[in-house]
Amino acid sequence: MLDIKYLRENLKEAEQRLSTRGTGDLSSFKSLDERRRTLLKEAEKLKEERNRVSEEVGRLKKEKKDASALISAMQEVSLRIKALDGEINEREGELQTLLLNMPNLAHPTVPIGRDENDNPVVRVVGGKPSFSFSPKGHVEIGEALGIIDFERAARLAGARFSLMKGAGALLERALINFMLDLHTKEHGYTEVLPPFMVKSDCFVGTGQLPKFEEDLFKIEGWDHYLVPTAEVPVTNIHREEILDAAALPIRYAAYTPCFRKEAGSYGKDVKGLIRQHQFNKVELVRFSAAETSYDELEKLTSDAEDVLKRLGLHYRVVLLCTADLGFSSAKTYDIEVWLPGQDRYREISSCSNFEDFQARRADIKYRPEGGGKPRFVHTLNGSGLAVGRTVVAILENYQRPDGTVTVPEALRPYMGGLERIGRRG
């Protein structure tokens, strides 16, 4: 949520900055806000009168004097206050809806663009592996090795689900452990294992609600939704708290499965592990002081990149332009891994600084060093990494002419020393 004071005082600038994200008209905001403030002024004046006179009534009654004239006058005032409060509430509700549906402002360093083709490449790390044969896609590799079973998965749950078997299931589990160990032991994150379904408040806090409910699985008869990313439960760990500045930055790493309806993606990536209704992800979350949050974004991104480096996977980092930026984000780097089977780069991590956008919605503050008024923290998060897509990258990049797959060295301790996934690996 944007700062209402900022919008009020910098209306033109806000309209101009929002226009790069497709929603530039703030005229209804302006009229609603002004109306609300006018009514509020009037109501406060009447409340002051009522408080004053009511006290007088109490005094008169104590002295056994007559107060009926004051009482009947206040009956009318109370009625008027009630009417005003009612309208103020309505305007406030409308204002709230407006603000909750308004995206974050892009950071000045974010390029203005029309679509993902306008995302500049920030850096390229490693190089494409060369093959003496035509590299296969992960679906073919996985099915031939008997480690991924899409057919039976469909019988269980329909399209966009997978059934991992044998070395495939082990590989998935090994990756989760490898990633969590790396982030907790070397990058300073505290591991958390949050609930996989949380209440709607949390989704409003991080920005998935109210605007994107169609992407979520709701638990019938409950106020809960399945998490589409650990960002939701983990960022909300500190909702309605005032954090100690000395404790910042707070770093959490969390594994969760992620559940997404993928509404509107019909026909995209229908086969394979790329786009699933349920997938595993290790998520990194940081809470930062406002001054340092962009340094924190660089560190967070580098922590995610480190996973790919250790696995020996080639990737590039792109900076999302205004058109591609997520609703809540002020600035986002996407890490894209090279997939030889698809002959293209695919997103495997998305690292964002939300500044105080989520903190304002979830009410997460910190008391600045040396005291003073609490300020909203800056929240950041990034995948570290999407596990399913990492499996895809390993299968495609480490495939051999005989159809087997080499296990990256960093992963072997997590797979009982296994060096190669074969037919019965």
Next chain:
RNA sequence: GGAGGGUUAGGCUAAUGGUAAGUCACCGGUCUUGAAAACCGGCGGGCGAAAGCCCUUGGGGGUUCGAGUCCCUCACCCUCCGCCA
């Protein structure tokens, strides 16, 4: 699912329907070589240059001139019973 108890500011804890008292912690100051103690002040939010005003007792609604207090409703927490990995 059944029965009972509870929710006041960071913690604890008061308030015959009369406008949130106190205490601990914390922060600042005085004193001190330094610290502690003692003493003074601050310590929920909004608007405001300030004076000040408004809001705040888990959420929402009602009664009343006036609600922490009375009524309705919802949420959450605790204890016991039942069920359960």
